[in-house]
Amino acid sequence: MIFTKINTAEILCVGTELLIGDIVNTNAAYISSRLAEMGISQYHQSVVGDNPERLTQALKTALERSDLVITSGGLGPTYDDLTKETAAKLMGRNMHTDKESLDAIKTYFEKTGRVMSPNNAKQALVPDGSVVFKNLYGTAPGIGIEDFENNKIIVMLPGPPRELEPMFSSCVMPYLMKFTDSVLVSKNINIFGMGESTVEECLRGLMESSTNPTVAPYVNTGEVRLRVTARAKTHEECEKLCDETIDKICKTEVGKFVYGIDAGSLENALLCVLREKKLTFASAESCTGGLIGKRITDLSGASEVYLGSIISYANEIKENLLGVPHETLKKHGAVSPETAVYMARGVRDRLGVDLAVSTTGIAGPLGGTDEKPVGLVYVAVSSKNGESVTKLNIAPGRSAREYVRYLAASNALSLARKEAEKL
Amino acid sequence: MIFTKINTAEILCVGTELLIGDIVNTNAAYISSRLAEMGISQYHQSVVGDNPERLTQALKTALERSDLVITSGGLGPTYDDLTKETAAKLMGRNMHTDKESLDAIKTYFEKTGRVMSPNNAKQALVPDGSVVFKNLYGTAPGIGIEDFENNKIIVMLPGPPRELEPMFSSCVMPYLMKFTDSVLVSKNINIFGMGESTVEECLRGLMESSTNPTVAPYVNTGEVRLRVTARAKTHEECEKLCDETIDKICKTEVGKFVYGIDAGSLENALLCVLREKKLTFASAESCTGGLIGKRITDLSGASEVYLGSIISYANEIKENLLGVPHETLKKHGAVSPETAVYMARGVRDRLGVDLAVSTTGIAGPLGGTDEKPVGLVYVAVSSKNGESVTKLNIAPGRSAREYVRYLAASNALSLARKEAEKL
Numbered sequence: 001m002i003f004t005k006i007n008t009a010e011i012l013c014v015g016t017e018l019l020i021g022d023i024v025n026t027n028a029a030y031i032s033s034r035l036a037e038m039g040i041s042q043y044h045q046s047v048v049g050d051n052p053e054r055l056t057q058a059l060k061t062a063l064e065r066s067d068l069v070i071t072s073g074g075l076g077p078t079y080d081d082l083t084k085e086t087a088a089k090l091m092g093r094n095m096h097t098d099k100e101s102l103d104a105i106k107t108y109f110e111k112t113g114r115v116m117s118p119n120n121a122k123q124a125l126v127p128d129g130s131v132v133f134k135n136l137y138g139t140a141p142g143i144g145i146e147d148f149e150n151n152k153i154i155v156m157l158p159g160p161p162r163e164l165e166p167m168f169s170s171c172v173m174p175y176l177m178k179f180t181d182s183v184l185v186s187k188n189i190n191i192f193g194m195g196e197s198t199v200e201e202c203l204r205g206l207m208e209s210s211t212n213p214t215v216a217p218y219v220n221t222g223e224v225r226l227r228v229t230a231r232a233k234t235h236e237e238c239e240k241l242c243d244e245t246i247d248k249i250c251k252t253e254v255g256k257f258v259y260g261i262d263a264g265s266l267e268n269a270l271l272c273v274l275r276e277k278k279l280t281f282a283s284a285e286s287c288t289g290g291l292i293g294k295r296i297t298d299l300s301g302a303s304e305v306y307l308g309s310i311i312s313y314a315n316e317i318k319e320n321l322l323g324v325p326h327e328t329l330k331k332h333g334a335v336s337p338e339t340a341v342y343m344a345r346g347v348r349d350r351l352g353v354d355l356a357v358s359t360t361g362i363a364g365p366l367g368g369t370d371e372k373p374v375g376l377v378y379v380a381v382s383s384k385n386g387e388s389v390t391k392l393n394i395a396p397g398r399s400a401r402e403y404v405r406y407l408a409a410s411n412a413l414s415l416a417r418k419e420a421e422k423l
Numbered sequence: 424m425i426f427t428k429i430n431t432a433e434i435l436c437v438g439t440e441l442l443i444g445d446i447v448n449t450n451a452a453y454i455s456s457r458l459a460e461m462g463i464s465q466y467h468q469s470v471v472g473d474n475p476e477r478l479t480q481a482l483k484t485a486l487e488r489s490d491l492v493i494t495s496g497g498l499g500p501t502y503d504d505l506t507k508e509t510a511a512k513l514m515g516r517n518m519h520t521d522k523e524s525l526d527a528i529k530t531y532f533e534k535t536g537r538v539m540s541p542n543n544a545k546q547a548l549v550p551d552g553s554v555v556f557k558n559l560y561g562t563a564p565g566i567g568i569e570d571f572e573n574n575k576i577i578v579m580l581p582g583p584p585r586e587l588e589p590m591f592s593s594c595v596m597p598y599l600m601k602f603t604d605s606v607l608v609s610k611n612i613n614i615f616g617m618g619e620s621t622v623e624e625c626l627r628g629l630m631e632s633s634t635n636p637t638v639a640p641y642v643n644t645g646e647v648r649l650r651v652t653a654r655a656k657t658h659e660e661c662e663k664l665c666d667e668t669i670d671k672i673c674k675t676e677v678g679k680f681v682y683g684i685d686a687g688s689l690e691n692a693l694l695c696v697l698r699e700k701k702l703t704f705a706s707a708e709s710c711t712g713g714l715i716g717k718r719i720t721d722l723s724g725a726s727e728v729y730l731g732s733i734i735s736y737a738n739e740i741k742e743n744l745l746g747v748p749h750e751t752l753k754k755h756g757a758v759s760p761e762t763a764v765y766m767a768r769g770v771r772d773r774l775g776v777d778l779a780v781s782t783t784g785i786a787g788p789l790g791g792t793d794e795k796p797v798g799l800v801y802v803a804v805s806s807k808n809g810e811s812v813t814k815l816n817i818a819p820g821r822s823a824r825e826y827v828r829y830l831a832a833s834n835a836l837s838l839a840r841k842e843a844e845k846l
Contacts, residue, residue: 019465021456022639025448028470033444042442043477045470047451054466197500197540204502217501218445219583227445289725290708290716293734297712300788300824302736308744309734311716317731317774321744351740365723375534393536400560401723403585 006153006179009040010066012058014074014083015159016049026161027072034168038176039184039231040068050080059090063152068176073159075140077119084125084143087154091145093127101132101141108139133171138163144175153179182231185238187262189226189246190269192414194257199224202253213245222407223266259417266413267295273420274305279354281416283309284322284347286334287361287377291409307351312343322346335360337378337389344382355420356382357412361392363404375400377408381419390415429576429602432463433489435481437497437506438582439472449584450495457591460652461599461607463491473503482513486575491599496582498563500542507548507566510577514568516550524555524564531562556594561586567598605654608661610685612649612669613692615837617680622647625677636668645830646689682840689836690718696843697728697778704839706732707745707770707781709757710800714832715780730774735766745769756795758783760812763801771805778843779805780835784815787823797823800831804842813838
């Protein structure tokens with residue numbers, strides 16, 4: 001029997017440092033997302049320590065339920081690095097020194113000006129008849145063991161992400177693509193202003209009945225993202241399948257809250273409109289304290305449209321730098337629609353931009369009253385069309401501070417995007 | 424048989440989003456490190472999707488080999504959230520509505536001014552006879568199912584880290600400590616300005632020989648935190664053991680870079696000094712684009728000392744709002760020690776504060792030159808003692824821009840704290 005297709009894969013990460021929480025398992029996420037791209041399904045991930053019995057058992061279990069097992073870690077030079085030896089034993093293979101790998105290790109040490117210790121030669125040992133993947137950023141080569149009779153493949157990769165990731169994309173992916181016969185395309189629908197459960201209620205029928213494309217929701221601080229994933233023979237077919245489903249979704253109630261397809265984030269969606277329309281932008285921030293500026297300048301190229309901000313945490317800054325009238329602050333308070341409007345207008349005037357937003361609110365956990373509770377935020381926008389202001393009542397409770405601030409900034413970015421669309 | 428002691432635990436994370444690599448499994452790392460602190464060993468971690476058969480099988484396997492199984496995820500309101508139902512079935516429990524949880528969910532929706540959809544009530548369903556852990560940051564309560572006859576406990580936690588982490592530290596840890604016969608105290612030594620490998624080299628002997636307290640390093644974007652954890656019969660004994668080790672560490676070379684014990688963060692350490700000395704603070708930000716303001720206002724109570732900032736992303740804002748002379752910008756450029764000093768002085772004057780910092784640099788990935796490469800940042804501080812400026816060459820990591828900006832802000836906060844100490 002000849003191996004023709006990998007249907008299922010699973011990831012087995014090896015390392016005690018993962019079990020004691022010393023490092024976060026980014027390898028599993030990285031490999032998973034690349035496997036998903038290739039259309040290889042994954043139903044399990046496991047982590048096990050550098051212990052021969054448990055490692056053997058974990059490998060056995062993984063091989064019983066999956067066609068492809070990808071391991072990371074345990075290829076180092078020390079006595080407790082056991083992945084290769086354990087896999088070879090399990091697959092009934094002897095080990096030999098791979099000359100090319102040994103030369104590469106020697107060269108690596110020469111180049112970095114360090115002395116190669118004898119145990120580094122252990123890293124060039126590979127199971128008989130295996131495929132070797134070059135390591136351009138370290139000393140441990142990756143290894144593939146094929147068992148075509150039982151339709152199984154083990155791929156073993158080094159643990160450090162800076163070695164694993166380039167090895168995976170440049171060697172392992174091309175190697176694995178030989179065993180699949182379809183392609184996979186994903187597109188994301190970005191939604192703001194509608195909660196996850198409401199989105200799901202609107203789309204339940206569609207989501208439950210969709211098998212190709214599949215529709216999966218992801219939630220992230222006030223936003224919902226729907227990932228639409230299609231599988232077909234060609235990239236074009238996948239695109240078509242995705243676009244049809246996206247069209248259907250956008251025609252439902254959910255459509256009103258869609259701010260982009262693969263838009264990345266609210267700040268990125270705003271930046272795109274600003275650049276397209278050559279509009280300059282600024283913010284006046286009270287409760288968000290710089291978060292709007294931070295989020296827009298997270299993006300490379302923000303300087304084309306974003307001139308700056310005034311963070312007016314104290315009332316005297318609202319008066320002196322933004323021109324909020326003293327009487328307004330006295331009569332309505334800093335957290336009021338009137339102050340928000342003056343702030344937006346003030347920063348737009350003083351920085352001479354096309355579009356400006358402002359935030360003022362009670363971020364908490366202290367400072368709330370019955371009249372003005374924690375989570376009350378006013379967000380205003382100012383453009384040549386004048387000003388408008390939105391009142392928000394954001395999440396409750398003890399130390400939702402981060403959440404209140406993030407959502408206030410998100411609402412400001414969303415409001416700015418909608419206004420920019422009209423300019 | 425009465426349950427007396429948890430010897431082994433394992434973590435089972437539930438969620439298709441982990442299997443397709445959409446999110447990184449930070450929950451496993453977080454829970455693992457807390458279990459390690461409590462002296463509970465862990466030999467396995469697994470991830471499984473939202474599939475009833477595989478979830479049942481994974482739970483069974485975990486319960487066979489470990490005394491305590493902690494799950495994360497799958498407690499949401501939607502039809503594919505199955506963890507609770509699966510565990511209840513496996514443990515032979517019926518479900519009932521927990522009135523307190525239902526009230527909490529209703530209150531959560533009322534406070535946020537949103538309408539509770541009917542499927543949210545599903546989140547208040549708990550297995551009969553279970554322990555309920557309150558969720559202060561979301562709607563899904565945590566749940567503990569005890570099976571004292573078979574010496575097994577299942578603890579189920581919500582997936583979002585911002586809900587899971589506080590629930591674990593404030594509810595689950597005290598709950599689990601009942602099954603051990605000692606108490607545990609941890610203290611953190613906060614270090615900035617010395618790299619992890621240097622810290623480890625300085626302390627290797629001490630770290631390797633320490634079993635009680637244990638000393639474990641954690642690294643987080645330019646900072647090192649040493650967690651010192653002691654176990655003893657009483658809280659006082661633990662405190663004493665921790666303090667002795669902390670004293671030893673502070674007397675080494677590392678001591679010079681310690682900015683606090685349980686200081687939380689650089690911004691918190693700064694805020695404490697500012698409040699103690701009743702000093703007002705402001706920032707002028709170019710490359711950090713609001714990040715300093717954001718970080719200081721992340722903290723409740725910042726308004727006592729922090730008046731505001733001017734984010735001068737564009738040169739005209741540096742001139743008009745901060746008074747950086749046109750000639751300085753022309754002769755030395757925006758990224759220069761001269762501009763940094765003018766910015767710090769300018770914002771201190773205009774906002775009338777005791778202490779101000781500024782940042783100007785090349786955040787990248789574009790905009791670097793041979794003379795002024797990506798990662799070149801000037802950070803200045805201004806007080807009644809005058810101005811001083813520090814040049815940074817931040818080696819770009821993998822997501823360079825974010826790293827450069829974060830480290831630039833960290834250096835500004837650190838510089839401000841040192842200056843505040845002198846005022």
